[in-house]
Amino acid sequence: MAGKTKIYFAMEYVKGGELFNTVAKGRLRESAAHKYFQQLIAAVDFFHSRGVYHRDLKPENILLDETGNLKVSDFGLSALYETKRQDGLLHMACRTPAYVRPEVINKRGYDGKKADIWSGGVILFVMLAGYLPFHDANLMVMYKKISKGEFKCPEHFPSEVKKLLSRILDPNPFSRITLAKLVNYTWFKKGFKQINKPPILDQEQDESPRSIFDIVDDSDAESSSRYKEQSPSTMKPTCLNVFDIMSLSPAFDLSNLFEKDKSCRSEARFMTQNSASTIVLRLEEVASMGSCKVKKKDGTVKMQGSREGRKGKRAIDAKIF
Missing domain, CATH: 1.10.510.10 (Transferase(Phosphotransferase) domain 1)
Structure with missing residues (x-):
């Protein structure tokens, strides 16, 4: 904290x-x-x-x-x-x-x-x-x-x-x-019991539709009646806070103090002129090719593989600012 x-x-x-x-x-x-x-x-x-x-x-x-x-x-x-x-x-x-x-x-x-x-x-x-x-x-x-x-x-x-x-x-x-x-x-x-790692995504509560419209702005969401019932709170892109801005500089990145298992992740940041909907659509295509489950909320797309490896299931988090 x-x-x-x-x-x-x-x-x-x-x-x-x-x-x-x-x-x-x-x-x-x-x-x-x-x-x-x-x-x-x-x-x-x-x-x-x-x-x-x-x-x-x-x-x-x-x-x-x-x-x-x-x-x-x-x-x-x-x-x-x-x-x-x-x-x-x-x-x-x-x-x-x-x-x-x-x-x-x-x-x-x-x-x-x-x-x-x-x-x-x-x-x-x-x-x-x-x-x-x-x-x-x-x-x-x-x-x-x-x-x-x-x-x-x-x-x-x-x-x-x-x-x-x-x-x-x-x-x-x-x-x-x-x-x-x-x-x-x-x-x-002798008597050793392997502990099963819990899934990263909550499969029972993962009811979000696989669409770009649950993280883009309201005007995009309203263009499709299929997603009119989606809560507006799930359609807002993520906003940068002071810690996000500081983390852009490796010397001031404090995320290791707050996030679990960051050391095992590969991280990349990039800028693009494409719209949020285009980015998410491409992520969904990648998830589909890899048979990944998708969960989206507040400008974040979470993808998790279906196969269990020694390090757990493959997971990718993408944040759009």
Whole structure:
């Protein structure tokens, strides 16, 4: 929320506190660690699919709600896909010593996805053991252990977990297990329930007719008796407010503070001499070719694909000013 002089954040209250506080009381049972690890990897898969890499995953940045569900927090050091250099790797060394990846210690560029997987493996070890896999009073000695992947699992660790950790905490990022293979690992899949993403469009309430007349001005709407019953409020083009004008300059774009999942969207702005009706007609033609559902209101055309992908359904929003 934003006023004339201040910006306000309203965030979820997570009553259970940090995962760190839970682990500090002692190692977790396998069932609890298994559940939290599944939720953690599901969360990692979600924000990776949106082009975001956390880069500082640790128990202090993981919260638990009152029902025991895991929440990933503190994305202050996260990076977007677009911040990669020409070599396709990230180069900024954001790290907490005990969770740092070997490729960062070796001062090489690193893949944000594989970096988060490594941190997830350290967290799994901590939950089951109650202590860190790589630890030494001498920081340089600890870094050498991390670089070589030298750690030892306690005897009470299930054999499946030991094998999985050996794949996750692989110092070679090229042979380290990928997220796609991890989620299909036998131990990980036990009791795992995939969450179905809700559709972007409300299909039950999507009763707007597929016509250009529900977003153009009243004179256009009145030219067709078929749409005389359409509410005038749905026929007005969008007006620019101060935040829209500011966002035209990337340096002053505050939309990331207010909009969800903007990082996963490709955005383009353009000017045209064509009328609003011509623009919308063309958008409807594109939607028809792609078998997309269309919803229109207040100068905005929303299109959503019918097929579900790993990142959800394809969606396009077009605003006409």
